[in-house]
Amino acid sequence: MKDMLSRRSFFSKAAVTSLAGAGLAGGWGSTLVAQVDAAPKAGAPSDLRITDITCAYIRGGSGLLVKIHTNQDIYGVGEGVDAVAGTYQLVRAFGRQLRNQNPLNVHALFENMRKSRFFAGAQSGMMVAVLSAIETALWDVAGKALGVPVYQLLGGKFRDSCRVYMDTALYQSRLPEPADFAAAAREAVDMGMTAVKFDLDQANDPNKYDRFNWTASPMEIQRMYDQIAACREEVGPNIDICVDMHGRYDAISGEKVAKMLEPLNVMWLEEPCPAENIQAYKKIADSTSTPICVGENQYLAYGFREMLEIGAADIVMPDLQKAGGLGEGQRIANLANLYYVPFAPHMVATYIGAMAAAHCCVSVPNFLILEWQIYFHKNPMFKEIIIHDGEMVVDGFLPVSDKPGLGVDINVEAMRQYAAPGYPYFE
Ligand code: MG
Numbered sequence: 080m081k082d083m084l085s086r087r088s089f090f091s092k093a094a095v096t097s098l099a100g101a102g103l104a105g106g107w108g109s110t111l112v113a114q115v116d117a118a119p120k121a122g123a124p125s126d127l128r129i130t131d132i133t134c135a136y137i138r139g140g141s142g143l144l145v146k147i148h149t150n151q152d153i154y155g156v157g158e159g160v161d162a163v164a165g166t167y168q169l170v171r172a173f174g175r176q177l178r179n180q181n182p183l184n185v186h187a188l189f190e191n192m193r194k195s196r197f198f199a200g201a202q203s204g205m206m207v208a209v210l211s212a213i214e215t216a217l218w219d220v221a222g223k224a225l226g227v228p229v230y231q232l233l234g235g236k237f238r239d240s241c242r243v244y245m246d247t248a249l250y251q252s253r254l255p256e257p258a259d260f261a262a263a264a265r266e267a268v269d270m271g272m273t274a275v276k277f278d279l280d281q282a283n284d285p286n287k288y289d290r291f292n293w294t295a296s297p298m299e300i301q302r303m304y305d306q307i308a309a310c311r312e313e314v315g316p317n318i319d320i321c322v323d324m325h326g327r328y329d330a331i332s333g334e335k336v337a338k339m340l341e342p343l344n345v346m347w348l349e350e351p352c353p354a355e356n357i358q359a360y361k362k363i364a365d366s367t368s369t370p371i372c373v374g375e376n377q378y379l380a381y382g383f384r385e386m387l388e389i390g391a392a393d394i395v396m397p398d399l400q401k402a403g404g405l406g407e408g409q410r411i412a413n414l415a416n417l418y419y420v421p422f423a424p425h426m427v428a429t430y431i432g433a434m435a436a437a438h439c440c441v442s443v444p445n446f447l448i449l450e451w452q453i454y455f456h457k458n459p460m461f462k463e464i465i466i467h468d469g470e471m472v473v474d475g476f477l478p479v480s481d482k483p484g485l486g487v488d489i490n491v492e493a494m495r496q497y498a499a500p501g502y503p504y505f506e
Contacts, residue, residue: 133505160208160428211402307345387414421447
């Protein structure tokens with residue numbers, strides 16, 4: 080703060096001197112100085128330094144929130160998801176590594192962190208999830224320091240808001256009936272959504288052959304068809320329907336389901352089989368007109384290169400809270416765009432992560448749709464733990480914030496009651 084004040088004072092004096100040199104009267108100069116002083120300023124970005132990174136965990140440890148602290152009363156927030164339980168020491172280690180660094184060098188800091196660990200960056204899983212949270216928080220700091228929204232730092236926007244689809248989260252202890260699917264689709268559409276997603280994998284389906292070998296039986300495939308057919312009948316032809324098999328079935332099952340869904344014109348079939356063997360995705364994609372959407376279990380742009388090269392993905396859906404953050408999201412989107420493949424990020428975060436993803440989504444040409452969750456409407460935690468302006472979504476679109484940085488913040492006091500027991504809380 081002292082630095083900021085002394086710089087501002089220097090700037091004001093410099094303005095007076097310059098005006099005096101131009102032969103202007105004192106009164107003119109003082110007006111200009113007053114206007115300069117009154118204009119919004121971004122602090123002293125070149126003197127900005129990271130002082131610490133702290134973190135907290137929610138959702139039993141599977142949700143990571145980080146805060147990057149600086150020497151100028153500016154901080155940034157970011158989020159990581161999924162395999163983040165147990166990452167506290169990793170966050171702290173990256174915090175020590177970034178101490179005294181200028182947070183504006185986002186790409187360089189990200190690459191330094193990534194390559195400084197084992198095997199020069201050849202790691203994925205929880206390490207990249209932590210990197211994603213920290214990288215997002217770096218953008219938030221940079222935007223606040225420079226007085227611009229994150230999308231501006233990412234090169235500007237192609238659109239003002241992101242179309243979202245509602246993940247209906249219709250996983251229940253009992254097997255949902257087709258009527259349950261139809262009712263959930265109707266509820267989402269009545270909330271203004273123009274697209275919905277359903278899970279087709281059901282561990283409790285009595286027609287399963289085997290609990291480990293998930294080859295779908297004919298009755299299982301018929302059950303899936305009946306559920307989605309009921310949705311299509313309920314919402315009509317103009318609502319997009321996405322379906323997800325969560326990578327649980329084998330390749331021949333995925334192929335059969337994709338074929339059977341063709342008459343229902345779904346927006347995509349997601350992860351019909353596990354993510355490790357992308358040749359299986361290609362085989363399924365080649366066999367059907369149902370678009371195959373994959374990528375929530377791939378890491379960094381490297382995880383998408385071969386997938387796109389061989390034509391294994393009709394649509395890519397990186398999860399930006401675990402695939403590498405916003406810069407990596409842009410790289411994945413731009414890589415996909417070379418193959419005319421749309422970009423439809425997976426999103427299971429809080430509104431911090433959703434808004435972070437939105438900044439990336441508006442900044443790339445091939446954005447298709449972003450995931451949205453019914454829990455934002457039904458679980459009060461997701462509203463209480465964040466601070467933001469306006470509605471979260473409006474008529475099925477998430478408006479990207481124009482405030483400096485991400486434009487959303489963590490309500491640290493409100494979040495405390497939801498903190499995962501036994502985990503550090505912004506330490
Ligand atoms: Mg999925």
